[in-house]
Amino acid sequence: MTSGEIDVEGRRRAVLLVEEKLGIARRVVRRLAWLPFVRLAAVCNTVAAGWPGPDSDIDLFIVVRAGRLWTTRFLITALASILNARRSRGAVANRVCLSFYVTDAGLDLSRVALPAPDIYLAYWINELIPLYERGSAMSDFVRANQWVLEYTPNSRAAPALIPRSKVEPGLIARLTQQTGEWILGGRLGTVLEGAARQTQKLMMARRDTDRTGSALHGVVIDDTMLKFHEHDRRAEYRQRWRERCQELSFGAGGERTSAGLSTGQTRF
Secondary structure (H helix, E strand, O other): OOOOOOOHHHHHHHHHHHHHHHHHHHHHHHHHOOOOOEEEEEEEHHHHHOOOOOOOOEEEEEEEOOOOHHHHHHHHHHHHHHOOOEOEOOEOOOOEEEEEEEEOOOOOHHHHOOOOOOHHHHHHHHOOEEEEEOOOHHHHHHHHOHHHHHOOOOOOOOOOOOOOOOOOOOHHHHHHHHHHHHHHOOHHHHHHHHHHHHHHHHHHHHHOHHHHHOOOOOEEEOOOEEEEOOOOOHHHHHHHHHHHHHHOOEOOOOOEOOOOOOOOOOOO
């Protein structure tokens, strides 16, 4: 097959894998929608980009209510473990990876962006596949990340959930979630949030000392974001993107060089 030909069979297999893994993600997210304080659950990384492998896991990006990040993470982790759906070192394929949480008070991801251009993060945001949201969580997230339009000016403004992928909790699920928020939304919840924070930070420190002290963009641990990407390859992808831009007569920042047809920001 030459470089100009399309691998139709490869594309077909990728589409089938994406559909299979989205189905698994929906079944897990349908259970997570019972939990209090969950505002958004979206598929990200390889599945969202459309190029997973048979042994790939399924990465989820989760938004929770501000002030209840550690409690919600504990509940989600516990439920995913009970469902035998959580990724572990011995089980990766078709398991959910729960490595990226933010609160609805910390939706702007520019604070973890690499020095411009962080082209990978821009596309990562645009490729999210939301499965579940409460209120306008996804639209709020998109509005908080308008900076990506510098790289992808034609990207969607306020994406809606795809009907065939959308998770709609039933009445009992909604009542359970609301009851949990009523119980854990007051002083008791604040006390439990502090205990969950302290316990989980201790567990992180014992399991991986690099996490708690890391200043890398791939690892963030605070009360508005929990991001555990120890093997962050964005700098590598940025370098490869710059090299490709130079091959196509673009500058390192995406602008046309004198060899190009025009000047200004690259459009994708």
